Amino acid sequence: MSEARPEGARADGGPERPAPAAKLTLVTLTTMVVGSMVGAGVFSLPRRFAQETGVAGALIAWAVAGTGMLMLAFVFQTLAVRKPDLDAGVYAYAKAGFGEYLGFFSAFGYWASACVGNVTYWVLIMSTIGAVAPGLGDGDTLLAVVLSSAGLWGFFLLIRRGVKEAAAINRIVTVAKVVPILVFVLLALFCLKPHVFAENWGGADYAGSLFEQVRGTMLATVFVFLGVEGASVYSRHAKRREDVGRATVLGFLSVFAVFASVTIVSYGIMPMSEIAELRQPSMGGVLEEAVGTWGKVFVSVGLIISVLGAYLAWTLMAAEVLYVAAKDRDMPRFLSRATAEDVPVAALLMTTVLSQVVLVITLFSDDAFDFALDLTSALTLIPFLLASGYGLRIALRPESGTGRGGAVPREVVVAALATLYTAFLLYAAGLKYLLVSFIFYAPATVLFVMARREQGRHRYSFTEFVIFSVSLLGAVLGVVALAVGWISL
Template identity: 35%
Template sequence: MNQNQNDKTLGVLPLAMFAVGTTLASGVFSLSGDFAAGGAYTLATLIGWAICGIGMFGLTMCFFKLSVVKKDLTSGIYTYARTGFGEYIGFNSAWGYWMSAILAQLAFITLFFETLSNYSGVFGNGTNLFSCVLASIIIWGLSLLVLRGVNQAVIVNVVIVIAKIVPILAVVAAIVLGGAFSWDVFTQNFAGTGEMSLLEQVKSTVYVTVWIFIGIEGAVVISGRGKTTKISGQATIISFASLFILYFLISFLSMGVLPAEELAALANPSLGGVLEYVVGPWGAALVHIALLISVGGAMFSYTILCVDSAFGPSAYGAFPELLSRKNKCGAPTWSVIASTLIIQFFIVVIYFNDATFQMCYALSTSAIMVPYVFSAFYYFKVVCKGEDKEIEGNSRFIPWLIAILGSVYGVWLLYASGLTYIFAMTILYAPGTIMYLYHRKKSGQKYFDNTRDMIICIILVLLAVIAVVLTAKGTIVWF
């Protein structure tokens, strides 16, 4: 995407705030209960955090290094996969990132209205008719706001991020200063009860840890709007360090307040139940308010991210040209409309399937794993070829370490996902192939640049067909 120089106005703070805004959303309020509900006890959770901390940091550093070494690749996720592995894989990376952002909106919607249902039965379980109608109005309203100018929306996001961080820090302070943390509770059934192996427990933490960090690359994705690409990478690292410390504190402290069995039984958002146990009913109310601010802000940020995730590939020629057309305010009109229409479609889907917050974010996480993995693989390829030597000089240890950490973590994510969510990925990705083939034909290009891409496409479609059949038989249940 060729950015006008006048668009390059954002510094480290606004970009870091954008990354935090797209990352610090619903996950921090539910992670303690979700870990426990997945079967992970204290030891497995700590191991999961160690893997996440090392692996996700490696992945984040891959984004940072690529933003410095490949300064011309200003649309991040898509351009990394495309440059490293060709048009079809690049397209799928872009499509997956777009779908992940859209599905994240669905997760935010379900949790937002489920939280409101604590105060009024009119919202039902968060996906009843009233909630879905109201969600539709909000989504279209946010889209109209973004149509007035994406940069203005990013700056406004700084205020929203500050408003939601303060209550979360208050939660940490209440647990620590209130003396509610108990070492006996923390070590109770430390390695589990024997119903699940330690490995299975650790694997169960993957979707939670990836979900809570989705958006960490946000500053790189909109790096074309930063003053420099290097600034975007720095913003990503700052946001990662801040978020990891906050997430770990919440998880660690919660495990010392209530045992795993009780954490697993807490209603969404589970952090509200933890704080209610510490300080009483007003604690739950405080968490609910913070969550509504946080998720409301995240829906705002993700409206921008959905649009950017369609606009960037279109500007580079991977998506139809229509999606890169801008209005008089400089906003990509059809990217906004297309993203909102797809979100609207999924709102209808969750209404008829009575979807849960956890299932929506699991699908969003499934969609983003491929873009993450290929970004790490591309940096590994860059290091192997020595394309970073002009920047890194003769120092090779750090680049190799980062490349290996990011790539190994990517493989771990795919392994830990399990067969069910591999099938979920194929159902999410296969429809994109229709747009890919249509666009290639309309632009007068060959459908596939090589035999490898054609084989990948055939395998993807076949797996998607199998997944649809298994879903129809009830073997696989998504919602």
């Protein structure tokens, strides 16, 4: 009988060798992008927009968000071609452009946002079932958290079995979940009431100026577009490197029109003041008004399929970021462990644990779904800003050996627009979510210190010290603000 040995170790006792990366096609990479983007967010869009703006503001908001995110998608596409050696895109680009510590922050922030985002999926599932099972409330009761926790760990065991198997399931689920959303748009168009649509055009008195209305929708649009970078994050698995950029743009263009349509057609079914009061998933309430009770049931079933598929994709991507960062020695080495099936099991476990912690926190939130949604978006903004900033740097200063004599105007314009857009999103998020983000970021430095000590490196640069000081100050202010009630969850 052979003796048990550590996963990934050689039978002859030699050094550990990594399992070969599973290779994914353009179709699979694209469905992973679509699967990541089409999740909980789209089902919440009618209420989120109706709480902030009318038709005019929604059109402007989608124009801004669509243009900004398309520029960001183009940046990821360009970097995938220009920097084929960089894996786990968002994290790797930040490190290459701005140093190890900000690269670490980008990796941790992106990972943390994925973990918080996963919580929104379980909250929304429980809220959906809560319409017929009052004990689940809006997805934030003790019973809801217990059932969500069971699902959380059930998916951990599923993904633990292998990346190829999980990716195949995701491709099937992606197709299944897009269908009910398209049906919703078509039915809402058929039932659209022109006079209701016209009355909702300018927004309501509570919405404020048009600029404030548009600003109020930005975090919601960021949330639904999260996943546009999905193929880039999973780039080490691509069969052909150029497929990473193609999948990014194809995935974005596939869902942008759908997201905007879901929002706009809803304004033609009900007054925006009534849409703003719907329970989540608000898309179900809108369709119920249009075609009857069966419409709400139809959307609810579609939501559960959609959310479970998105949860699968996001859990894969979150674990991948930690794994690649550990392989690059920017995270502790225990996170670089992978099974024979190419599953980064330690990173997957840590991902599930953080999601579990945030799930418990929702018990103390005024609105669990909106809190988790907005925090997810806010945590992602710094990684996106750093990635687009690196894209601008590369566009302005092509590196030697590339055969390029100078800056490419198109790439400069695209990267500049993406950088301005992500900077505007930080402003739109507001001080509240920036401070709460620092509460996540500052303690994470412990992992960075662990990685440095494993390498025998104990010195830190002045820039790293300044960055840490700023994050620590922000975290302290965030904790104080929560304690005295200046901000609330």
